[in-house]
Amino acid sequence: xTKTKQFLVTAxxxxxxxxxxxxxxxxxxxxxxxxxxxxxxxxxxxxxxxxPVYTGLVNAAQVTIKKGSGDAAKPVINALKDLQxxxxxxxxxxxxxxxxSNTVDGQYHAVLIPTKVGTYSLVFSGTVEGQAVDDEIPLxxxxxxxxxxxxxxxxxxxxxxxxxxxxxxxxxQLTSDIEDAKNNADAASKxxxxxxxxxxxxxxxxxxxxxxxxxxxxxxxxxxxxxxxxITRNRQQN
Amino acid sequence: MNKKFAALLLVGVIxxxxxxxxxxxxxxxxxxxxxxxxxxxxxxxxxxxxxxKHVGEKDVIGYYSDALGEYWNSNDTREMGERNTLLxxxxxxxxxxxxxxxxxxxxxxxxxxxxxxxxxxDESVPVRVDKDKLDNSTxxxxxxxxxxxxxxxxxxxxxxxxxxxxxxxxxxxxxSSMSNMSPSTIVDANAYENSxxxxxxxxxxxxxxxxxxxxxxxxxxxxxxxxxxxxxLTNKADVNTIMMDVHVGIHPMLIMAYNIQGAxxxxxxxxxxxPLPALLxxxxxxxxxxxxxxxxxxxx
Numbered sequence: 294x295t296k297t298k299q300f301l302v303t304a305x306x307x308x309x310x311x312x313x314x315x316x317x318x319x320x321x322x323x324x325x326x327x328x329x330x331x332x333x334x335x336x337x338x339x340x341x342x343x344x345p346v347y348t349g350l351v352n353a354a355q356v357t358i359k360k361g362s363g364d365a366a367k368p369v370i371n372a373l374k375d376l377q378x379x380x381x382x383x384x385x386x387x388x389x390x391x392x393x394s395n396t397v398d399g400q401y402h403a404v405l406i407p408t409k410v411g412t413y414s415l416v417f418s419g420t421v422e423g424q425a426v427d428d429e430i431p432l433x434x435x436x437x438x439x440x441x442x443x444x445x446x447x448x449x450x451x452x453x454x455x456x457x458x459x460x461x462x463x464x465x466q467l468t469s470d471i472e473d474a475k476n477n478a479d480a481a482s483k484x485x486x487x488x489x490x491x492x493x494x495x496x497x498x499x500x501x502x503x504x505x506x507x508x509x510x511x512x513x514x515x516x517x518x519x520x521x522x523x524i525t526r527n528r529q530q531n
Numbered sequence: 532m533n534k535k536f537a538a539l540l541l542v543g544v545i546x547x548x549x550x551x552x553x554x555x556x557x558x559x560x561x562x563x564x565x566x567x568x569x570x571x572x573x574x575x576x577x578x579x580x581x582x583x584k585h586v587g588e589k590d591v592i593g594y595y596s597d598a599l600g601e602y603w604n605s606n607d608t609r610e611m612g613e614r615n616t617l618l619x620x621x622x623x624x625x626x627x628x629x630x631x632x633x634x635x636x637x638x639x640x641x642x643x644x645x646x647x648x649x650x651x652x653d654e655s656v657p658v659r660v661d662k663d664k665l666d667n668s669t670x671x672x673x674x675x676x677x678x679x680x681x682x683x684x685x686x687x688x689x690x691x692x693x694x695x696x697x698x699x700x701x702x703x704x705x706x707s708s709m710s711n712m713s714p715s716t717i718v719d720a721n722a723y724e725n726s727x728x729x730x731x732x733x734x735x736x737x738x739x740x741x742x743x744x745x746x747x748x749x750x751x752x753x754x755x756x757x758x759x760x761x762x763x764l765t766n767k768a769d770v771n772t773i774m775m776d777v778h779v780g781i782h783p784m785l786i787m788a789y790n791i792q793g794a795x796x797x798x799x800x801x802x803x804x805x806p807l808p809a810l811l812x813x814x815x816x817x818x819x820x821x822x823x824x825x826x827x828x829x830x831x
Contacts (some may be wrong), residue, residue, distance in 0.1 A: 370647055370650030370651060370654065371649070371650035371651070371653045371654050374650075374653060390657065390662060392615075392657055392658055393615060393617065393618065393654040393658060394617060395615055395616050395617050396616070396617055397617070398617070398621075509816050512816055513816045516816065516820065
């Protein structure tokens with residue numbers, strides 16, 4: 294009887310642990326499957342590369358396009374040729390530059406860092422092999438990265454002071470980097486300007502040489518005419 | 532008699548200076564990697580399209596197999612792998628599949644291969660070429676010149692010409708044929724077909740450039756120059772006509788309109804040639820002066 298009781302207690306304890314571990318780890322919503330929508334004979338699947346999605350972490354919007362239905366559907370190569378895709382958060386949109394996947398045909402990724410908690414969606418405009426795809430498809434919700442932070446970033450006043458100090462250093466560094474970039478841009482601009490100027494000088498010189506040569510030819514011809522006239526007169530006098 | 536002969540000789544020298552005039556720029560285009568990739572994509576597409584026209588003709592497929600080997604080699608596979616392992620594998624595999632299916636005489640499979648390869652090549656462009664370069668009109672125009680260069684090279688092979696069509700200094704600038712110019716008899720039909728198709732590809736590429744940069748002033752003149760080139764190639768014009776089409780009718784305007792010098796990463800820009808007309812004129816004038824000054828010593 295004691296052994297049975299011990300077994301039951303152990304089983305209940307393990308069940309509780311399993312529930313905590315698998316059902317609500319850190320209170321984060323589990324990853325949902327990517328959303329697939331059908332347009333004519335084409336399947337468009339959207340989602341994030343890494344789910345669940347947290348603010349401030351590098352992720353990527355993922356789009357997979359196939360032709361056909363079910364398991365028989367085949368990936369469409371260069372599917373985004375005539376398709377523009379933007380990401381939308383609230384009323385803000387940004388066009389995305391998708392690159393083909395390293396591993397899966399017909400799959401494309403656009404790297405981005407979601408900065409705010411909430412719902413993002415992909416806005417499609419254009420065609421896939423002639424099939425119109427004009428739609429807005431929601432992505433999985435983005436959660437705050439604070440749920441993963443340890444220790445919490447909103448800590449004591451000492452932490453806050455340290456953070457401000459770090460922030461100040463970062464701002465200084467950023468200011469210095471921007472200054473460097475500005476100087477480099479100015480130098481590049483001057484360099485381009487010099488190149489243009491040099492080319493113009495070369496062109497001017499060539500034009501001048503051409504003019505001189507033409508003038509020379511004229512003088513030469515005149516010289517010959519004068520010489521011929523002089524020789525002819527000289528002969529007549531003799 | 533001697534005087535007349537001397538006068539005629541001098542007139543002839545001066546006249547040669549007048550005849551030998553041409554735009555004084557040599558066109559040496561540098562190796563911008565982004566433009567090279569854009570050109571490579573266009574060249575490979577052109578070659579496999581030609582393969583699809585000759586399914587079952589093993590000799591012709593052999594020629595295009597060699598040409599494709601020039602445009603995609605192990606370096607390209609390695610470089611592609613640095614950016615995308617799927618394309619690294621699929622592009623050479625699909626090129627080989629196209630050649631293999633063409634040798635086996637399977638037209639339908641070849642058509643599928645060509646479409647698939649075109650898709651992979653298009654996908655490779657944003658992978659291999661950064662967005663700012665892709666949107667840069669100078670890079671786009673430079674890619675056109677690279678494809679034109681290949682077209683000229685193939686035309687030289689087609690005629691078995693001793694003239695390097697890409698070497699502007701070998702061009703006869705007075706516009707008429709000279710004895711050292713090869714006749715327009717085609718000795719290599721594959722190279723000829725390849726040359727015309729590459730020129731047509733360059734023309735198409737430039738149309739795309741125009742659609743992205745419609746406000747550039749000389750677009751219509753360059754388009755007309757490319758149309759003339761394709762027409763002259765189709766008509767099997769002589770080497771000099773083709774060289775004039777490219778080096779006089781297209782390159783100078785492309786250089787100026789799209790500021791191609793700026794894209795040259797290796798400092799090889801368009802440089803002025805020595806003004807030969809000026810030299811001939813100076814010599815002629817010196818001759819006239821000498822003849823009139825020292826005529827008594829010369830026995831005139």
